[in-house]
Amino acid sequence: MGVPRFYRWLSERYPLINEVIEPEQIPEFDCLYLDMNGIIHHCSHGDTPDVAKPEDEVWMDIFKYISDLFTHIKPKKLLYMAVDGVAPRAKMNQQRSRRFRTALDAVEATERAVKNGDHPKSIDTFFDSNSITPGTAFMERLTVQLRFFAQKMISENPLWQGVEVVVSGPNVPGEGEHKIMDYIRATKSQPDYDPNTRHCVYGLDADLIMLSLATHEPYVALLREEVIFGPEKTDARALVRPDRLQLLHIYVLREYLALEFGEEDLERVIDDFVLFCMLVGNDFLPHLPYTGVGDGGLERLFSAYKEYREKQISSADPWLVEHGGGINWANFLQYLTVYSSSEEKFLADEVSKGHWQIGSERERILFSPYHTFFNSERRRCGGNGRGGSHMSYEYQLKTGFGYPKSPEEARLQFYKVKGECDDKAEVDELVRDYLEGLQWSYSYYYRGPPSWHWYYRHHYAPFVCTMVNDFDDFVTAGGQIKFDGGGPVTPFQQLMTVLPASSGQRLLPKIFAKLFTSSSSPVKQYYPERFDIDIDGVKVPWGGTTLINFVDEDVLFDAMNAAIAESERTGQDALTEAEKERNVNGGAHVYRYDPSVKPVTVQSTVPRYLQDLTGVTVDVKPFRHPSLPEGMEYFPHWVLPQCDLHKYK
Template sequence: MGITGFQKWIRTTFPEAVDDVPKSAADRFDYVCIDMNHVIHSVANRSPDHRRLAILLFAELDRLLKTCWPLKAVILAMDGPAPLAKVATARKRREQYVSRKQYNSASGHDYYLEFTPGTEIMHQLSNAIEYFICQRLLNRSKFGKIDFIFSGSNVHGEGEIKILDYLNLCVVPKDENSSVVIIGGDSDIILQALCTPQIYNFFVFVRGGGTSSCVSVRLLGSLIDELLGDNQRLDFVLLCLLSGNDYLPKLRGYNMSKAIKRYSRIRMRTKKSVIGGPPLGINWETFCHVIDKHNHMAKMAKASRLSSSVNAFPSGSPHEEDGEDIDGFDDDELEDEAVSTGNYDVEMYLKGLLWNMQMYIDGYPPDQLFYYRFKYAPPVDAVLEYFLEKGTSTQVNLPVSNRPAITSQLALTLMLPSAAWSLAPQLLQPLVKSGASISDFVEVKSRVRQIPFSKYEYKERMRLRAGVAWRYRNGSKPGTFKRPTRPMNDKRFKGLPLGLTQRTPFQVTNSPPLRTWSGVSYSLNGSDTSEEKTVKNAFSKYR
């Protein structure tokens, strides 16, 4: 889902970087990357049953590859077992969904709950996508020289994060002048793309119910540079993350539009940034003054008789700032509730910001098991008080660990609400039915581990076993992939011939690389030597 209202805000604030794409439009890109779960959810709304789902999915993929024609590679990435921060959010949403729908496990299939890594339908869809790839590779005139990279639901990580990992491993080091398009519907993809500035012609294709839109990451980055200063895109991403996403709740009392205006004034006067490094770090003094919408820090400093240095960045008066919050409202009433309950933790929230930023830069979580354990984000004033007490030079460490990703068994148990117990493997059903939750993570993890993998049924082991990403090519070389099975065991799909597709394991990141971010400033006056594909001429041939 990403940040609520972000796509609309980007279109309004940076209209030059966004353009509508009619259904009949098409263009060519070196690398076409598809966030598969978004596509799967969109076709599921039109599918009356599982067998029809594969047919609709294939038709949609064909349509996307006709709109975004690949020249070098197609990357298809499904959501696998996610980092714990996303698992916590997914469980919360599923509980809310069950409560609204009054879900009954005996009432038949429910796609929203079934689309959980480790379920039978996700395993069937992985097999179906593999069939699709091998079938399309038989069309040598169209896909004969194209690589297909597929990361299924048994490969840990979210689809869009795995796509970033691919770009960091295979495109940035050797092919940065290529054209890349990521197809998805999550607004976070735009922010993630801004953290990969080395790719020159970089686009995000946002699918909508009617007209889709295309965002030029290069042009958006240039406009951000004009607004905030050269190479301040990471600062921009951080200010956006404070509005809340799938990993962290919104900072209470925070208004992004106003914060960006304050940042621009502070940056103009002081030339100081919020994000620093390497290693990744935050200038907390500048950070505090950017979020301090009512000049509370200076008032609290005066009351506490602290050094006048905290007033180095005097805030503008409230009437100087206008514009709506990215969500369309200020949440002071929720700030009051957060204050009254105390159900928040400032330091853990700040660590979460660093964790989130590093994951976007790396395409891999710095700690698979980190998550923000509290119901609310802290209020802005609580963050300011934290730094007034500890000092803005205090160290807030990035959560880093080589702990392995959680297994499909554990992810499934934590994500499914008790009402959906029948979707779990038989041995895990009692645990899901009992309401196992992330708040009891250590105990749930222990109980899941106590079940030997060999005790699961064969079909269950097939869908729970940790997998690898695969590269598919034409050819009959050693290691050739023999033949994928028919999707959903549907006889309407033809059996594919043997030995015409080469399948080899694809290298992915397996531990935090902790990459440093190197800024690239592109001008808007056409002085760059690289050949530019702009958002205005992309898809223009068939308009």
């Protein structure tokens, strides 16, 4: 998903990075990468929202979408189709939050319809978008379809016969965009890599911009449908024109960054840029207070970095990030110290203007740790409004806080009410966890997940001023952060972690159904029907912080294993062989045209529209990303010396 409004902010600050492309003006590319989940979502929803499209129409629409993109770009060497596989736990938390929020919104919409005398459609008529999650039967069928499609196009289209086609399906662990970037990093590390390779990445996530910068490959362009933004300083959704495509040129963005921050060591500047932009939030961490893109957070972070660099002008090593992706905590502390002055001023203004207040007039707290005043009434969604261990707003009213007399007092109130920190030790833990999350996120962008099981255990980020005050102890202790590594979970484990009960009972095998609803289920608390949504400072209906409890994966996985063991013992609802296959992480495949192989017939997977393929001469083999050469610890995070930076200018 990336950072809300980041793409717009960057496009408005650096307008020449985007180019609307015409068929006769498309640059040449060697490799085309498709982050497939956006395509799947687009093609799976029918024109009538409450009626699902026939599935074979979904497949045909996906085929056409891919074919059109290929025809536009005409890659010379490679087409890489990457579907989201099992994600790291840090990403699963965000997926869980979004899916539960969507389910709750659907329930509320149904309740409103009934109240208004309407007759809502049965849930069975909808396409459940949660089907687009690894481990579902839908995604298994999608993999079969993509494999058929690859063979069909290579067999019948001469343009496809000159490229390798990789299908990395939902059974291959990793988010689609991260699988793509891992491949680019891995190939760049090989001795025979052409440093002038031109990469085109199709995808809708704003974090693709940061991931592309992090490859230090100048010839990367991001392909997406044209986006037309609404009036400035509004939160209206941008208009997307599916009939027109645009490219975001990383080469041009790099030139802008050189102009903005200086050219003496652009690659190190880019590494720092990726890090401090993470402070506005990402899919794994909440944004710092006052750093929302719409609140001018990025401008303040930019200004702080420039001021920090000026103060470090005589330093031989001023960079926030070390070679290999480790954060230089001592330098990062100095950067945060510079930034903290703007945070302190902003907070002092809020307090002095009376925007930070507790108002009992409407039985809600007006509590402002962010821009202007903070409507801290958590939206109560039925029941008693309590979500997990989080305090309801009635309890907050009883805390007895008076109006803060200083920014420090306001921060303490925030940690008590929002962060549920009862003492300094818990605030210190919040800070430590956030710093750990920064290192995890940065490592993930540059080297892949340092741990598949790490996640940020809080809903809010600490104040920078607090981090600066606690940082000395952290740096003195060596600033060491280590992760446990580990491997990905199984598809069913991810489904049980991210799906609400309404979807989980239909998309998972029957043996897990009672875990969602049975009063004796040891994990029932992880599937609340109602929970709080913090709408502080939110201007749009889809905003807010979903205050849902975090899953203890040891407890959940033990419960799943117990359910499987019980079904095997009784023979009731035991996993079928097909279900067992769905629950296994597998590998990708590469398809190549090879007239020397024995021709075969490939049965059509959409017989209503397409015939069987005869005389197919396509070589299909397992596909893995190349390993780092011996003696190399990490990929080259710089522009390779042989790269001609003026070749495609």
